Amino acid sequence: MRMSQYFLPTLKExxxxxxxxxxxxxxxxxxxxxxSAGIYSWLPLGLKVLRKVEQIVREEQDAAGCQxxxxxxxxxxxxxxxxxxxxxxGAEMLRIRDRHDRDxxxxxxxxxxxxxxxxxxxxxxxxxxxxxxxxxWKFRDEVRPRFGVMRGREFLxxxxxxxxxxxxxxxxxxNRMFVAYLRTFAxxxxxxxxxxxxxxxxxxxxxxxxxxxxETGESEVFCHRDLLEFDVLDEDVDHxxxxxxxxxxxxxxxxxxxxxxxxxxxxxLGDALVNARGIEVGHIFYFGTKYSKAMNAAVTGPDxxxxxxxxxxxxxxxxxxxxxxxxxxxxxxGIIWPESxxxxxxxxxxxxxxxxxxxxxxxxxxxxxRAAGVDPLYEDRDERAGAKFADMDxxxxxxxxxxxxxxxxxxxxxxxxxxxxxxxxxxxxxxxxRLTG
Ligand code: 5CA
Numbered sequence: 001m002r003m004s005q006y007f008l009p010t011l012k013e014x015x016x017x018x019x020x021x022x023x024x025x026x027x028x029x030x031x032x033x034x035x036s037a038g039i040y041s042w043l044p045l046g047l048k049v050l051r052k053v054e055q056i057v058r059e060e061q062d063a064a065g066c067q068x069x070x071x072x073x074x075x076x077x078x079x080x081x082x083x084x085x086x087x088x089x090g091a092e093m094l095r096i097r098d099r100h101d102r103d104x105x106x107x108x109x110x111x112x113x114x115x116x117x118x119x120x121x122x123x124x125x126x127x128x129x130x131x132x133x134x135x136x137w138k139f140r141d142e143v144r145p146r147f148g149v150m151r152g153r154e155f156l157x158x159x160x161x162x163x164x165x166x167x168x169x170x171x172x173x174x175n176r177m178f179v180a181y182l183r184t185f186a187x188x189x190x191x192x193x194x195x196x197x198x199x200x201x202x203x204x205x206x207x208x209x210x211x212x213x214x215e216t217g218e219s220e221v222f223c224h225r226d227l228l229e230f231d232v233l234d235e236d237v238d239h240x241x242x243x244x245x246x247x248x249x250x251x252x253x254x255x256x257x258x259x260x261x262x263x264x265x266x267x268x269l270g271d272a273l274v275n276a277r278g279i280e281v282g283h284i285f286y287f288g289t290k291y292s293k294a295m296n297a298a299v300t301g302p303d304x305x306x307x308x309x310x311x312x313x314x315x316x317x318x319x320x321x322x323x324x325x326x327x328x329x330x331x332x333x334g335i336i337w338p339e340s341x342x343x344x345x346x347x348x349x350x351x352x353x354x355x356x357x358x359x360x361x362x363x364x365x366x367x368x369x370r371a372a373g374v375d376p377l378y379e380d381r382d383e384r385a386g387a388k389f390a391d392m393d394x395x396x397x398x399x400x401x402x403x404x405x406x407x408x409x410x411x412x413x414x415x416x417x418x419x420x421x422x423x424x425x426x427x428x429x430x431x432x433x434r435l436t437g
Contacts, residue, residue: 001344003379007044010391020216022326023148025335029395031322038145038153045395046322048343050156053321054135056187056340057158064180064239066131066160071113073137077103079112083294089201092140106139109202111291111313114161118309119297125165125307128299131173133160135318149323150279151218156319163309165301167288170310174206174286175243177314181210181282182232182250184316189338190328192281193227194250198259202313204287209257211278214327221278222266224253228274279324286312329419335396336419345374346435347397349389351404353382361413361428362403372436393418401431 009030018024026032031046042050058068074096080086086093094106107113114132122130135158145153162173178194185192190212197209211221213228227250235246254269256262257278266273289308292298301307317324329336337343346369350362362378369376377397379388385404392400402414412425415434426434 001375001377003377004381006377008391008395009043010394018148020147020150020327021330022150022216022323025326025330025394026148026323029335032149038142038151040149040152040154045343049322049325049337049341050319052341052343053188053325054156054158054318057184057316057318058135060180060184060187061133061158061160063183064131064176066133066177066180068134069117069132070134071107071110071117071136073107073139074104075107075110075113077105079116079295080105083112083115083291085112085201092142094139094141107136108138108140109157109313109315110134110136110159111161111202111311112295115291115295115297115311118163119292119295122163122309123299125299125301128309129162129164129169129173131160131162131176133158133314147216147218147323149319152319155317158316158318160314162312162314163292164311165299165307165309167310170286170288170312172243174284174312174314175247176239177284177312178208178247178250179232179237179239179243181284181314181316183237185210185212185281186231186233188321188325188341190281190325191228193221193223193255193278195221195223195255195257195278196251196260197257197283199285199287202283202285202287203290204285204312206286208251208284209280210282210284211257211280212324212328213274213276213278214324215277216327217277217279219278219280220258220261221256221276222261223255223274223276224269225272225274227253227255279320279327280317281321281324282314282316284312284314286310330396333390334394337396337398339398342398343395344377344397345369346399346401347377347379347392349379349392349400349402351385351388351402353380355405357408358403358405361408365401365403365413365428365432368432369435372432374435399435401428403428 011028015027032040096104138157139154164170192210192212194208197207199207292308298306348362348365352358366378398418400416413428415431416423
């Protein structure tokens with residue numbers, strides 16, 4: 001992408017409405033634009049990151065044997081009346097009436113809709129287990145939408161639903177999602193810690209929130225210091241195997257959100273107790289037959305009897321993760337994207353646009369990086385060097401190749417790493433080789 005043509009409305013000044021760094025940087029980097037309280041448009045740069053995050057989530061769901069489908073955002077009220085949640089959900093639910101006076105709603109979650117689909121199509125125990133997910137916009141009329149995409153009213157969620165014949169099967173599905181979540185967040189460079197959590201309006205008695213630690217997090221959390229050192233990517237994960245040992249390892253040390261915090265238990269940790277603030281990026285629930293019974297979604301069991309599938313649901317805040325990533329990765333100059341979610345793989349910065357030699361080196365680098373699939377951003381605007389550096393640091397592309405007339409005379413470009421700030425003078429060919437392996 002050429003900067004001269006890119007729709008990237010960056011801001012020089014800090015927007016006054018933003019209270020936390022991720023919100024401030026998302027506005028300054030031209031990633032989002034608020035349309036009304038807690039509702040945002042995703043501009044090209046923001047959307048690129050959102051899609052990268054979404055793709056990692058999708059790959060790990062697929063790897064765990066979860067099948068993608070897509071349910072609508074607008075749902076009929078009847079299904080929620082069947083489950084009993086139409087009234088329970090309260091003012092957070094956006095209720096709509098269509099032209100035929102039918103009560104509809106903008107889905108805050110999808111337990112009812114997925115149960116209706118399974119009820120219609122799955123009649124026999126032979127068709128279980130099933131693990132299904134979608135990535136779809138949700139609406140919750142939050143009392144206090146704030147912190148940009150962190151607590152929005154409209155937000156993108158990945159939600160999965162498991163249907164099993166018995167408790168053991170349901171627990172295996174829960175474990176699969178537990179491990180898929182650890183892998184998902186780790187691939188984004190995030191340290192997400194599973195913590196015992198409350199179930200709220202979703203229900204059930206087994207639940208974990210996945211929390212990344214950040215000063216601006218909305219939840220107060222408590223955990224054993226050693227959990228911060230665990231790394232799931234070190235482990236060989238086979239989703240077909242029994243994952244209980246992996247889950248046991250991750251839940252062997254104390255970790256709880258505020259609501260589940262047990263002072264006496266925590267006191268036993270002494271100095272090893274971390275009391276911090278955290279951002280909930282995922283939440284998984286096991287709630288047995290709560291919805292299958294209420295909605296009469298029975299299957300025929302092996303002996304012809306009626307069995308209500310055991311269910312769980314598993315959410316990831318896809319749009320919230322974009323803010324969470326910035327909370328975890330930034331400095332005073334802007335965002336520092338981990339490579340796995342970076343909007344562009346590298347930037348080529350032409351310091352003297354119009355200079356035949358600079359333009360030729362940059363054009364060549366840009367073409368070769370594109371051909372190699374690096375997805376480069378080409379800073380080809382006729383701007384001051386200072387402004388170019390500031391914008392590039394702000395939007396956080398992991399690698400920058402700076403091309404100027406002085407370097408070209410010596411046969412070198414500057415190769416800069418955004419995260420470490422380290423700069424090296426190397427040939428354009430070496431820079432290319434570094435990025436294309
Ligand atoms: N049905 C279950 C699991 S699919 C469910 O809805 N769980 S949830 O309420 O915990 O939401 C799942 C995830 O969505 C949360 O962990 C959080 O990361 C994200 N989320 C929830 N509310 C918001 C919000 N207002 N803005 C942004 N993300 C949100």
